[in-house]
Amino acid sequence: MMINAAIVAYGLSGRVFHAPFLHTHPKFNLTKVVERNKEESVKRYPYVDIVRSIDELLTDEMLDLVVITSPNTTHYEFAKQALEAGKHVVIEKPFTVTSQEAKELGRLADKKGKILSVYQNRRWDGDFLTVKHIVKNKMLGDLVDFESHFDRFQPLQADQWREKNLPGSGVLYDLGAHLIDQTIDLFGLPHSLTAEIKSQREKAEVDDFFDIRLHYRTHTATLKSSMIVKTLGPRFVLHGTKGSYKKYGIDPQEELLDSGEFPDSPAYKKAIESDQWGQIETEWNGMAIKGKIQNVYGNYTSYYDDIYQAIKENKKPIVTADQAYKTIWLIEQMQKSSEEKRTIFLEGID
Incomplete structure:
Protein backbone atom coordinates (compact mmCIF):
# COMPACT_ATOMS: atom_id res chain seq x y z
CA MET A 1 0.00 0.00 0.00
CA MET A 2 1.39 3.36 -1.10
CA ILE A 3 0.03 6.62 0.22
CA ASN A 4 -0.28 9.55 -2.18
CA ALA A 5 0.62 12.74 -0.32
CA ALA A 6 0.62 16.45 -1.07
CA ILE A 7 2.12 19.42 0.74
CA VAL A 8 0.26 22.69 1.14
CA ALA A 9 2.90 25.45 0.91
CA TYR A 10 6.63 25.09 0.32
CA GLY A 11 8.22 27.43 2.84
CA LEU A 12 10.68 26.44 5.54
CA SER A 13 8.45 23.78 7.04
CA GLY A 14 7.44 22.12 3.80
CA ARG A 15 10.95 22.28 2.36
CA VAL A 16 12.86 21.13 5.46
CA PHE A 17 10.54 19.03 7.61
CA HIS A 18 8.17 17.26 5.24
CA ALA A 19 9.24 17.00 1.60
CA PRO A 20 12.52 15.16 2.38
CA PHE A 21 10.66 12.46 4.33
CA LEU A 22 7.82 12.03 1.86
CA HIS A 23 10.44 11.81 -0.91
CA THR A 24 12.60 9.16 0.76
CA HIS A 25 9.98 7.11 2.58
CA PRO A 26 9.20 3.91 0.64
CA LYS A 27 5.51 3.97 1.56
CA PHE A 28 4.69 7.51 0.39
CA ASN A 29 4.36 9.13 -3.02
CA LEU A 30 4.84 12.89 -2.96
CA THR A 31 2.55 13.81 -5.84
CA LYS A 32 1.63 17.48 -5.53
CA VAL A 33 2.74 20.70 -3.85
CA VAL A 34 0.61 23.83 -3.45
CA GLU A 35 2.62 26.93 -4.36
CA ARG A 36 0.56 30.03 -5.08
CA ASN A 37 3.12 31.91 -7.18
CA LYS A 38 6.46 30.11 -7.28
CA GLU A 39 7.77 26.77 -8.53
CA GLU A 40 10.49 26.03 -5.95
CA SER A 41 9.57 22.45 -5.12
CA VAL A 42 10.20 21.11 -8.63
CA LYS A 43 13.82 22.26 -8.46
CA ARG A 44 14.47 19.45 -5.99
CA TYR A 45 11.54 17.16 -6.78
CA PRO A 46 11.00 17.49 -10.55
CA TYR A 47 8.37 14.74 -10.58
CA VAL A 48 5.79 16.64 -8.46
CA ASP A 49 2.88 18.59 -9.89
CA ILE A 50 2.47 22.17 -8.71
CA VAL A 51 -1.05 23.41 -8.06
CA ARG A 52 -2.00 26.95 -7.13
CA SER A 53 -4.66 26.46 -4.44
CA ILE A 54 -5.96 23.95 -1.96
CA ASP A 55 -9.26 23.94 -3.84
CA GLU A 56 -7.47 22.71 -6.96
CA LEU A 57 -5.53 20.18 -4.88
CA LEU A 58 -8.60 18.62 -3.33
CA THR A 59 -10.10 17.75 -6.72
CA ASP A 60 -7.52 14.93 -6.91
CA GLU A 61 -9.44 11.76 -6.10
CA MET A 62 -6.21 9.73 -5.90
CA LEU A 63 -4.83 11.88 -3.09
CA ASP A 64 -4.78 10.22 0.36
CA LEU A 65 -2.88 12.59 2.66
CA VAL A 66 -2.71 16.38 2.86
CA VAL A 67 0.23 17.88 4.79
CA ILE A 68 -0.49 21.47 5.80
CA THR A 69 2.57 23.68 6.27
CA SER A 70 1.01 27.05 5.43
CA PRO A 71 0.87 29.99 7.90
CA ASN A 72 -0.75 29.24 11.25
CA THR A 73 -3.83 31.35 10.52
CA THR A 74 -4.75 29.00 7.65
CA HIS A 75 -4.40 25.69 9.51
CA TYR A 76 -8.00 25.40 10.65
CA GLU A 77 -9.65 26.28 7.36
CA PHE A 78 -7.33 24.20 5.17
CA ALA A 79 -7.54 21.17 7.47
CA LYS A 80 -11.32 21.46 7.58
CA GLN A 81 -11.48 21.53 3.78
CA ALA A 82 -9.19 18.53 3.47
CA LEU A 83 -11.09 16.46 6.02
CA GLU A 84 -14.43 17.30 4.43
CA ALA A 85 -12.95 16.16 1.10
CA GLY A 86 -12.20 12.78 2.67
CA LYS A 87 -8.42 13.18 3.08
CA HIS A 88 -6.17 12.25 5.97
CA VAL A 89 -4.40 15.32 7.39
CA VAL A 90 -1.05 16.16 8.98
CA ILE A 91 -0.72 19.73 10.25
CA GLU A 92 2.55 21.45 11.05
CA LYS A 93 2.60 22.68 14.65
CA PRO A 94 0.97 24.64 16.12
CA PHE A 95 -2.23 22.70 15.48
CA THR A 96 -4.49 25.77 15.33
CA VAL A 97 -4.56 29.24 16.84
CA THR A 98 -7.42 28.49 19.27
CA SER A 99 -8.44 25.45 21.30
CA GLN A 100 -11.99 25.73 19.94
CA GLU A 101 -10.69 25.31 16.39
CA ALA A 102 -8.58 22.35 17.53
CA LYS A 103 -11.56 20.66 19.17
CA GLU A 104 -13.72 21.14 16.07
CA LEU A 105 -11.10 19.61 13.79
CA GLY A 106 -10.72 16.60 16.07
CA ARG A 107 -14.47 16.00 16.03
CA LEU A 108 -14.60 16.38 12.24
CA ALA A 109 -11.78 13.85 11.77
CA ASP A 110 -13.61 11.36 13.98
CA LYS A 111 -16.85 11.92 12.07
CA LYS A 112 -15.11 11.39 8.73
CA GLY A 113 -13.05 8.43 9.98
CA LYS A 114 -9.80 10.08 8.92
CA ILE A 115 -6.38 10.37 10.54
CA LEU A 116 -5.58 13.83 11.92
CA SER A 117 -2.16 14.43 13.46
CA VAL A 118 0.13 17.34 14.25
CA TYR A 119 3.80 17.26 13.28
CA GLN A 120 5.51 17.16 16.65
CA ASN A 121 8.79 15.91 15.22
CA GLY A 298 16.13 9.47 17.13
CA ASN A 299 15.04 10.06 13.54
CA TYR A 300 12.09 12.15 12.36
CA THR A 301 11.34 9.44 9.80
CA SER A 302 9.67 7.63 12.70
CA TYR A 303 6.85 10.19 12.61
CA TYR A 304 5.92 9.23 9.06
CA ASP A 305 6.43 5.53 9.83
CA ASP A 306 3.68 5.98 12.42
CA ILE A 307 1.42 7.99 10.09
CA TYR A 308 1.67 5.19 7.52
CA GLN A 309 0.69 2.57 10.09
CA ALA A 310 -2.16 4.73 11.38
CA ILE A 311 -3.63 5.13 7.89
CA LYS A 312 -3.02 1.51 6.89
CA GLU A 313 -4.49 0.02 10.08
CA ASN A 314 -7.03 2.78 10.81
CA LYS A 315 -5.60 3.36 14.29
CA LYS A 316 -4.73 6.45 16.28
CA PRO A 317 -1.31 7.96 15.52
CA ILE A 318 1.27 8.54 18.26
CA VAL A 319 0.63 12.30 18.07
CA THR A 320 -3.13 12.58 18.33
CA ALA A 321 -5.44 15.51 17.68
CA ASP A 322 -6.54 15.36 21.32
CA GLN A 323 -2.96 15.76 22.54
CA ALA A 324 -2.45 18.68 20.16
CA TYR A 325 -5.71 20.25 21.39
CA LYS A 326 -4.37 20.11 24.96
CA THR A 327 -1.21 21.92 23.87
CA ILE A 328 -3.24 24.80 22.39
CA TRP A 329 -5.52 24.87 25.44
CA LEU A 330 -2.44 25.12 27.69
Whole structure:
Protein backbone atom coordinates (compact mmCIF):
# COMPACT_ATOMS: atom_id res chain seq x y z
CA MET A 1 0.00 0.00 0.00
CA MET A 2 1.39 3.36 -1.10
CA ILE A 3 0.03 6.62 0.22
CA ASN A 4 -0.28 9.55 -2.18
CA ALA A 5 0.62 12.74 -0.32
CA ALA A 6 0.62 16.45 -1.07
CA ILE A 7 2.12 19.42 0.74
CA VAL A 8 0.26 22.69 1.14
CA ALA A 9 2.90 25.45 0.91
CA TYR A 10 6.63 25.09 0.32
CA GLY A 11 8.22 27.43 2.84
CA LEU A 12 10.68 26.44 5.54
CA SER A 13 8.45 23.78 7.04
CA GLY A 14 7.44 22.12 3.80
CA ARG A 15 10.95 22.28 2.36
CA VAL A 16 12.86 21.13 5.46
CA PHE A 17 10.54 19.03 7.61
CA HIS A 18 8.17 17.26 5.24
CA ALA A 19 9.24 17.00 1.60
CA PRO A 20 12.52 15.16 2.38
CA PHE A 21 10.66 12.46 4.33
CA LEU A 22 7.82 12.03 1.86
CA HIS A 23 10.44 11.81 -0.91
CA THR A 24 12.60 9.16 0.76
CA HIS A 25 9.98 7.11 2.58
CA PRO A 26 9.20 3.91 0.64
CA LYS A 27 5.51 3.97 1.56
CA PHE A 28 4.69 7.51 0.39
CA ASN A 29 4.36 9.13 -3.02
CA LEU A 30 4.84 12.89 -2.96
CA THR A 31 2.55 13.81 -5.84
CA LYS A 32 1.63 17.48 -5.53
CA VAL A 33 2.74 20.70 -3.85
CA VAL A 34 0.61 23.83 -3.45
CA GLU A 35 2.62 26.93 -4.36
CA ARG A 36 0.56 30.03 -5.08
CA ASN A 37 3.12 31.91 -7.18
CA LYS A 38 6.46 30.11 -7.28
CA GLU A 39 7.77 26.77 -8.53
CA GLU A 40 10.49 26.03 -5.95
CA SER A 41 9.57 22.45 -5.12
CA VAL A 42 10.20 21.11 -8.63
CA LYS A 43 13.82 22.26 -8.46
CA ARG A 44 14.47 19.45 -5.99
CA TYR A 45 11.54 17.16 -6.78
CA PRO A 46 11.00 17.49 -10.55
CA TYR A 47 8.37 14.74 -10.58
CA VAL A 48 5.79 16.64 -8.46
CA ASP A 49 2.88 18.59 -9.89
CA ILE A 50 2.47 22.17 -8.71
CA VAL A 51 -1.05 23.41 -8.06
CA ARG A 52 -2.00 26.95 -7.13
CA SER A 53 -4.66 26.46 -4.44
CA ILE A 54 -5.96 23.95 -1.96
CA ASP A 55 -9.26 23.94 -3.84
CA GLU A 56 -7.47 22.71 -6.96
CA LEU A 57 -5.53 20.18 -4.88
CA LEU A 58 -8.60 18.62 -3.33
CA THR A 59 -10.10 17.75 -6.72
CA ASP A 60 -7.52 14.93 -6.91
CA GLU A 61 -9.44 11.76 -6.10
CA MET A 62 -6.21 9.73 -5.90
CA LEU A 63 -4.83 11.88 -3.09
CA ASP A 64 -4.78 10.22 0.36
CA LEU A 65 -2.88 12.59 2.66
CA VAL A 66 -2.71 16.38 2.86
CA VAL A 67 0.23 17.88 4.79
CA ILE A 68 -0.49 21.47 5.80
CA THR A 69 2.57 23.68 6.27
CA SER A 70 1.01 27.05 5.43
CA PRO A 71 0.87 29.99 7.90
CA ASN A 72 -0.75 29.24 11.25
CA THR A 73 -3.83 31.35 10.52
CA THR A 74 -4.75 29.00 7.65
CA HIS A 75 -4.40 25.69 9.51
CA TYR A 76 -8.00 25.40 10.65
CA GLU A 77 -9.65 26.28 7.36
CA PHE A 78 -7.33 24.20 5.17
CA ALA A 79 -7.54 21.17 7.47
CA LYS A 80 -11.32 21.46 7.58
CA GLN A 81 -11.48 21.53 3.78
CA ALA A 82 -9.19 18.53 3.47
CA LEU A 83 -11.09 16.46 6.02
CA GLU A 84 -14.43 17.30 4.43
CA ALA A 85 -12.95 16.16 1.10
CA GLY A 86 -12.20 12.78 2.67
CA LYS A 87 -8.42 13.18 3.08
CA HIS A 88 -6.17 12.25 5.97
CA VAL A 89 -4.40 15.32 7.39
CA VAL A 90 -1.05 16.16 8.98
CA ILE A 91 -0.72 19.73 10.25
CA GLU A 92 2.55 21.45 11.05
CA LYS A 93 2.60 22.68 14.65
CA PRO A 94 0.97 24.64 16.12
CA PHE A 95 -2.23 22.70 15.48
CA THR A 96 -4.49 25.77 15.33
CA VAL A 97 -4.56 29.24 16.84
CA THR A 98 -7.42 28.49 19.27
CA SER A 99 -8.44 25.45 21.30
CA GLN A 100 -11.99 25.73 19.94
CA GLU A 101 -10.69 25.31 16.39
CA ALA A 102 -8.58 22.35 17.53
CA LYS A 103 -11.56 20.66 19.17
CA GLU A 104 -13.72 21.14 16.07
CA LEU A 105 -11.10 19.61 13.79
CA GLY A 106 -10.72 16.60 16.07
CA ARG A 107 -14.47 16.00 16.03
CA LEU A 108 -14.60 16.38 12.24
CA ALA A 109 -11.78 13.85 11.77
CA ASP A 110 -13.61 11.36 13.98
CA LYS A 111 -16.85 11.92 12.07
CA LYS A 112 -15.11 11.39 8.73
CA GLY A 113 -13.05 8.43 9.98
CA LYS A 114 -9.80 10.08 8.92
CA ILE A 115 -6.38 10.37 10.54
CA LEU A 116 -5.58 13.83 11.92
CA SER A 117 -2.16 14.43 13.46
CA VAL A 118 0.13 17.34 14.25
CA TYR A 119 3.80 17.26 13.28
CA GLN A 120 5.51 17.16 16.65
CA ASN A 121 8.79 15.91 15.22
CA ARG A 122 10.78 16.77 18.34
CA ARG A 123 9.35 13.80 20.13
CA TRP A 124 11.98 12.03 18.03
CA ASP A 125 14.90 14.24 19.06
CA GLY A 126 17.63 11.96 20.39
CA ASP A 127 18.09 13.97 23.58
CA PHE A 128 14.35 13.97 24.32
CA LEU A 129 14.17 10.21 23.79
CA THR A 130 17.10 9.93 26.21
CA VAL A 131 15.29 12.08 28.78
CA LYS A 132 12.20 9.93 28.32
CA HIS A 133 14.26 6.78 28.98
CA ILE A 134 15.82 8.33 32.09
CA VAL A 135 12.44 9.41 33.50
CA LYS A 136 10.66 6.13 32.67
CA ASN A 137 13.37 4.04 34.32
CA LYS A 138 13.72 6.41 37.31
CA MET A 139 17.44 6.63 36.71
CA LEU A 140 17.57 9.80 38.85
CA GLY A 141 15.27 8.46 41.55
CA ASP A 142 12.13 10.50 42.16
CA LEU A 143 12.21 13.54 39.88
CA VAL A 144 12.00 16.86 41.71
CA ASP A 145 12.92 19.38 39.02
CA PHE A 146 12.80 19.44 35.19
CA GLU A 147 14.04 22.20 32.87
CA SER A 148 13.68 22.41 29.09
CA HIS A 149 15.22 25.30 27.15
CA PHE A 150 15.02 26.23 23.46
CA ASP A 151 16.94 29.45 22.94
CA ARG A 152 18.30 31.23 19.88
CA PHE A 153 20.23 34.39 19.13
CA GLN A 154 18.17 36.48 16.73
CA PRO A 155 18.35 40.03 18.12
CA LEU A 156 16.66 41.51 15.04
CA GLN A 157 13.10 40.64 14.20
CA ALA A 158 12.82 38.70 10.96
CA ASP A 159 10.54 39.89 8.15
CA GLN A 160 8.30 36.82 8.10
CA TRP A 161 4.74 35.98 9.08
CA ARG A 162 5.83 34.17 12.27
CA GLU A 163 6.96 37.51 13.69
CA LYS A 164 3.99 39.58 12.57
CA ASN A 165 1.17 40.59 14.89
CA LEU A 166 -1.15 37.80 13.79
CA PRO A 167 -3.08 35.11 15.67
CA GLY A 168 -0.81 32.16 16.44
CA SER A 169 2.43 34.06 15.91
CA GLY A 170 5.26 34.44 18.41
CA VAL A 171 7.71 32.13 20.11
CA LEU A 172 5.16 30.52 22.44
CA TYR A 173 3.13 29.13 19.53
CA ASP A 174 6.34 28.30 17.64
CA LEU A 175 9.01 26.78 19.88
CA GLY A 176 6.75 26.66 22.89
CA ALA A 177 4.43 24.21 21.16
CA HIS A 178 7.34 21.75 21.01
CA LEU A 179 8.36 22.13 24.65
CA ILE A 180 4.78 21.88 25.90
CA ASP A 181 4.10 18.77 23.81
CA GLN A 182 7.27 17.07 25.07
CA THR A 183 6.40 17.85 28.67
CA ILE A 184 2.84 16.55 28.35
CA ASP A 185 4.23 13.41 26.73
CA LEU A 186 6.50 12.91 29.75
CA PHE A 187 4.23 13.88 32.64
CA GLY A 188 0.68 14.52 31.45
CA LEU A 189 -1.19 17.72 32.31
CA PRO A 190 -0.04 19.75 35.33
CA HIS A 191 -2.44 20.79 38.08
CA SER A 192 -1.49 24.47 37.68
CA LEU A 193 0.88 26.78 35.82
CA THR A 194 2.59 30.14 36.11
CA ALA A 195 3.73 31.98 33.00
CA GLU A 196 5.67 35.07 31.97
CA ILE A 197 5.42 35.84 28.27
CA LYS A 198 6.85 39.03 26.79
CA SER A 199 8.83 40.74 24.05
CA GLN A 200 12.49 41.47 24.75
CA ARG A 201 13.54 42.87 21.36
CA GLU A 202 12.96 46.49 20.50
CA LYS A 203 9.97 46.99 18.18
CA ALA A 204 9.03 43.31 18.35
CA GLU A 205 5.44 42.73 17.21
CA VAL A 206 5.06 39.38 18.97
CA ASP A 207 6.31 37.59 22.07
CA ASP A 208 9.92 36.43 21.83
CA PHE A 209 10.44 35.20 25.41
CA PHE A 210 8.64 32.90 27.80
CA ASP A 211 9.30 31.41 31.21
CA ILE A 212 6.66 28.79 32.04
CA ARG A 213 6.36 26.83 35.28
CA LEU A 214 4.17 23.73 35.08
CA HIS A 215 3.32 22.57 38.59
CA TYR A 216 2.95 18.83 39.20
CA ARG A 217 2.34 17.05 42.49
CA THR A 218 5.95 15.86 42.81
CA HIS A 219 7.95 18.34 40.74
CA THR A 220 8.00 21.52 38.67
CA ALA A 221 8.69 21.59 34.94
CA THR A 222 10.29 24.84 33.73
CA LEU A 223 10.04 25.69 30.02
CA LYS A 224 12.05 28.65 28.73
CA SER A 225 12.81 30.26 25.41
CA SER A 226 14.35 33.55 24.29
CA MET A 227 15.52 34.98 21.00
CA ILE A 228 18.33 36.89 22.74
CA VAL A 229 20.65 34.22 24.11
CA LYS A 230 24.15 34.52 22.68
CA THR A 231 25.74 31.92 24.95
CA LEU A 232 23.46 28.91 25.05
CA GLY A 233 22.87 27.08 28.28
CA PRO A 234 21.78 23.45 28.61
CA ARG A 235 18.91 22.06 26.56
CA PHE A 236 17.72 19.83 29.42
CA VAL A 237 18.41 19.77 33.16
CA LEU A 238 16.85 17.13 35.42
CA HIS A 239 17.32 16.65 39.16
CA GLY A 240 16.06 13.72 41.22
CA THR A 241 16.50 12.21 44.67
CA LYS A 242 19.32 9.99 43.35
CA GLY A 243 21.07 12.17 40.80
CA SER A 244 21.10 14.69 37.96
CA TYR A 245 21.26 14.85 34.15
CA LYS A 246 22.32 17.77 31.95
CA LYS A 247 22.43 17.97 28.15
CA TYR A 248 23.81 20.78 25.96
CA GLY A 249 23.11 21.34 22.28
CA ILE A 250 20.08 21.05 20.01
CA ASP A 251 19.32 17.86 18.11
CA PRO A 252 21.13 18.19 14.73
CA GLN A 253 18.35 16.97 12.44
CA GLU A 254 16.87 20.38 11.58
CA GLU A 255 20.28 21.76 10.63
CA LEU A 256 21.02 18.69 8.51
CA LEU A 257 17.71 18.89 6.67
CA ASP A 258 18.06 22.63 6.11
CA SER A 259 21.51 22.06 4.59
CA GLY A 260 20.03 19.66 2.04
CA GLU A 261 20.71 16.26 3.58
CA PHE A 262 18.10 13.57 3.06
CA PRO A 263 17.08 11.52 6.12
CA ASP A 264 18.22 8.24 4.55
CA SER A 265 21.77 9.44 3.84
CA PRO A 266 24.80 8.02 5.70
CA ALA A 267 25.83 11.57 6.66
CA TYR A 268 22.43 12.16 8.30
CA LYS A 269 22.68 8.97 10.37
CA LYS A 270 26.30 9.66 11.34
CA ALA A 271 25.51 13.20 12.51
CA ILE A 272 22.62 11.99 14.67
CA GLU A 273 24.81 9.34 16.28
CA SER A 274 27.56 11.88 16.99
CA ASP A 275 25.23 14.44 18.64
CA GLN A 276 26.63 15.73 21.91
CA TRP A 277 25.96 13.32 24.76
CA GLY A 278 24.53 14.43 28.08
CA GLN A 279 26.17 14.20 31.49
CA ILE A 280 24.70 12.06 34.24
CA GLU A 281 25.62 11.56 37.88
CA THR A 282 23.40 9.18 39.81
CA GLU A 283 22.95 6.01 41.81
CA TRP A 284 20.95 3.42 39.89
CA ASN A 285 20.39 -0.29 40.51
CA GLY A 286 23.01 -0.25 43.24
CA MET A 287 25.68 1.36 41.04
CA ALA A 288 27.26 4.81 41.20
CA ILE A 289 27.25 6.29 37.69
CA LYS A 290 29.06 9.47 36.63
CA GLY A 291 29.97 10.57 33.12
CA LYS A 292 28.53 10.82 29.63
CA ILE A 293 25.39 8.96 28.64
CA GLN A 294 24.83 8.07 24.99
CA ASN A 295 21.73 9.52 23.35
CA VAL A 296 18.93 7.24 22.29
CA TYR A 297 18.88 7.24 18.48
CA GLY A 298 16.13 9.47 17.13
CA ASN A 299 15.04 10.06 13.54
CA TYR A 300 12.09 12.15 12.36
CA THR A 301 11.34 9.44 9.80
CA SER A 302 9.67 7.63 12.70
CA TYR A 303 6.85 10.19 12.61
CA TYR A 304 5.92 9.23 9.06
CA ASP A 305 6.43 5.53 9.83
CA ASP A 306 3.68 5.98 12.42
CA ILE A 307 1.42 7.99 10.09
CA TYR A 308 1.67 5.19 7.52
CA GLN A 309 0.69 2.57 10.09
CA ALA A 310 -2.16 4.73 11.38
CA ILE A 311 -3.63 5.13 7.89
CA LYS A 312 -3.02 1.51 6.89
CA GLU A 313 -4.49 0.02 10.08
CA ASN A 314 -7.03 2.78 10.81
CA LYS A 315 -5.60 3.36 14.29
CA LYS A 316 -4.73 6.45 16.28
CA PRO A 317 -1.31 7.96 15.52
CA ILE A 318 1.27 8.54 18.26
CA VAL A 319 0.63 12.30 18.07
CA THR A 320 -3.13 12.58 18.33
CA ALA A 321 -5.44 15.51 17.68
CA ASP A 322 -6.54 15.36 21.32
CA GLN A 323 -2.96 15.76 22.54
CA ALA A 324 -2.45 18.68 20.16
CA TYR A 325 -5.71 20.25 21.39
CA LYS A 326 -4.37 20.11 24.96
CA THR A 327 -1.21 21.92 23.87
CA ILE A 328 -3.24 24.80 22.39
CA TRP A 329 -5.52 24.87 25.44
CA LEU A 330 -2.44 25.12 27.69
CA ILE A 331 -1.05 27.97 25.57
CA GLU A 332 -4.29 29.87 26.18
CA GLN A 333 -4.00 29.28 29.93
CA MET A 334 -0.37 30.44 29.83
CA GLN A 335 -1.38 33.66 28.09
CA LYS A 336 -4.02 34.21 30.75
CA SER A 337 -1.49 33.60 33.53
CA SER A 338 0.96 36.07 32.03
CA GLU A 339 -1.67 38.75 31.39
CA GLU A 340 -3.15 38.45 34.88
CA LYS A 341 0.21 37.87 36.59
CA ARG A 342 -1.00 34.91 38.60
CA THR A 343 -0.90 31.14 38.84
CA ILE A 344 -3.71 29.42 36.94
CA PHE A 345 -5.23 26.26 38.42
CA LEU A 346 -6.24 24.00 35.58
CA GLU A 347 -9.71 22.58 35.39
CA GLY A 348 -12.49 22.27 32.89
CA ILE A 349 -10.57 20.73 29.95
CA ASP A 350 -12.61 18.20 28.01
